[in-house]
Amino acid sequence: MIERTYSDDITAEQDGETVSIAGHVHDIRDLGGLSFVIVRDREGQTQVVFKEGNDEDLFEAANDLGKEDVVRITGSVKASDQAPGGVELMPSELEVINAAESPLPMEVAKDIESDLSTRLDNRSIDLRKPEAYAVFSLRSKLVNAMEEWFDGEGFRNVDTPLLSQEGAEGGAELFPVVYYGEEVFLSQSPQLYKQMLMAAGFDKIYETGTAFRAEAFATSRHVSEISMFDVELAYIDDHHDVMDVQEESLRHTLERVSENATDELETLGVDLAVPTDPFPRVTFEEARDILATEFDHVPEDETDLDTKGEKLLGEYFEEQGHPAFFVVGYPDEKFYYKQDVPGDDIASRKFDLIYKGQELSSGGQREHDIETMSEYMEDQGADPENFHFYLEAFRFGIPPHGGYGLGIDRLVQKVGELDNIKEAILFPRDPDRVTP
């Protein structure tokens, strides 16, 4: 490896020591006989001070530098109250490892707000901004913290297929694939496979995977290729067991990143609240009552909460100290949710988790009785022929089970307080974008 020290590992205590840094030239301030070169690496920035009269060759080489050149600089650490981070480097060696063309298609150093489309067109430049890297470093730590909780609880991670011929819920939202001359489809969700693994006795599983949604509308919340964190567990009493898992794992995840992603959160200007109280669990009816009573808002579709409703409920619960809460018992749900259980007083055992005013995940207890589910399928016009292999899995012993799917991109968006979900994705895909 090229020997070097990350910027944030250089401290004032090292005053007088020789270190090497390597990174992109972030900015250059030429003050005549004095030139400040800011070198940026993944972990921060270091100011390097080139002075005329010290070493002429070195000073000239510094004058030839351009923004975004990749350089390695060796020098002596100097503690300095004026320098950003309290240290600067007095250089003795400069190597240009790879020169950048100029002009750049986009500014990295200057605080010029580019529109999102320009940023995404030039993503390998855009991602150089400290705020952009912070998003993806945060994302990495969020996913790791989530997986850590499930690993600790004895869940096994699984990989279910993305290509399938059967098991699709709706034709319109599917991407067709030409598979050796046949038409198959990209997965919208691993749910049916997760349930088949419950039949197989896998008991507790999670999957960090990809799902595809051919939704043609462009909003700040939708993309066509999404990252999903899916969970399924068996031998549950009811949907509350599933909510318990989601609540504890999300609390752990937020706790962990509030501890180990402090730099990233600071760069993004986020003061992350970790919910310590139990997440409220309100019924669908209660949620609609709150909207009507408190906000005079009645979502048009009687079987759902709309985007505005979720946002208002989010504000309502956030004010009471609850950034996250569950809405339980949606009516008119998909055939695979357990419905109308005597004594439940709710329409279905389906729940949504709403976090910071937006739906973060959907889940619930599944119907595991094949007769009942076949009836639901019929009621909803789902063709059992399209679910042959799925139904087969319910014939030979399947324990009661439930689970949920959480949108990773959306979690990153909400935790990082990003305007658009596309900022939470390295190379987002939407109806108008499949490159870069």
Add this chain to the structure above:
Amino acid sequence: MIERTYSDDITAEQDGETVSIAGHVHDIRDLGGLSFVIVRDREGQTQVVFKEGNDEDLFEAANDLGKEDVVRITGSVKASDQAPGGVELMPSELEVINAAESPLPMEVAKDIESDLSTRLDNRSIDLRKPEAYAVFSLRSKLVNAMEEWFDGEGFRNVDTPLLSQEGAEGGAELFPVVYYGEEVFLSQSPQLYKQMLMAAGFDKIYETGTAFRAEAFATSRHVSEISMFDVELAYIDDHHDVMDVQEESLRHTLERVSENATDELETLGVDLAVPTDPFPRVTFEEARDILATEFDHVPEDETDLDTKGEKLLGEYFEEQGHPAFFVVGYPDEKFYYKQDVPGDDIASRKFDLIYKGQELSSGGQREHDIETMSEYMEDQGADPENFHFYLEAFRFGIPPHGGYGLGIDRLVQKVGELDNIKEAILFPRDPDRVTP
């Protein structure tokens, strides 16, 4: 949650205590007035002894049980040298949670060898076999151990897109997708995106993801949808830095599973050797010399080692105590590998890792000079138009870098000593199979 104890948590020390178990009925042995019911859960099996004359209702209920019924049984633990695992359960309560139809499409308990195609057709039954679950529990632990090493070394996990319009290496092996009326392709490899992130200064990344290969041939080593573990790192001196990362991470991974997957390895009958010595790094020429001299084998394609060659080299090095070794400097390599570096004495900085006689990964140092790479592209007939966004990433400062992609399915196959790669995949896809 339904209260219960996993089978392998019940020990002879609990003699006389009351416990509940829950799982599938694995087997039933009816000896007239005595009936042994074996209940299987994820972690093992428990023998339950039903005796005529104790509790008539209970005995009758036990007689009505069928294989693969999902049950919960409460009873008193009895230490017994005759019982498998040293304990059996004297039941006081039996609940059938979900009954299985009979006959089963496939045997679970009996050691009848089904052919792989029948097994995959009935995967949610097939996966109930302890050996099948052991494979996927092992797989989960292998991936976790691998990620653990990279997390500890400051690598960030990333998600690159699976749908793209550009950047495809070869047309024939691609699956086309109909994307809002346009033709796009499923990813064969995240490599180009990984390299773009090196340009963006991400420095050290890994990705646990999916790749697609439209290879029409059916072998025990090929599938159409594969799980990949991809790595990329910047500021390397040369390809040896990349091999160091691969070597250390693989050693850590094998060490960890040899400690924490002892049950799984035992179930699979695997005695896992953890390579402690440095992995040999032989040049491509040396590898061909060994094949010619030791085995009188000359692979037909002068620019490659064939499957037989890899197997023979595997035996050669395994005999010397090296289950894993690198072959370095393949000639005629893809345009993105650094080639013919003065002083290297090798054709390219591309390497393969061969583990237990099979290629597990390919990688190397990438060419990061855009002029040189453009020449290579031209030489190899790759159309720069198809790589527009990729080439753009090389114009504005990119550090030297390299990486590799490791086949997760293949790693599981080799560690688990499975005949066919499809046994290492929950729901494998090949030219003849996209269901279940």
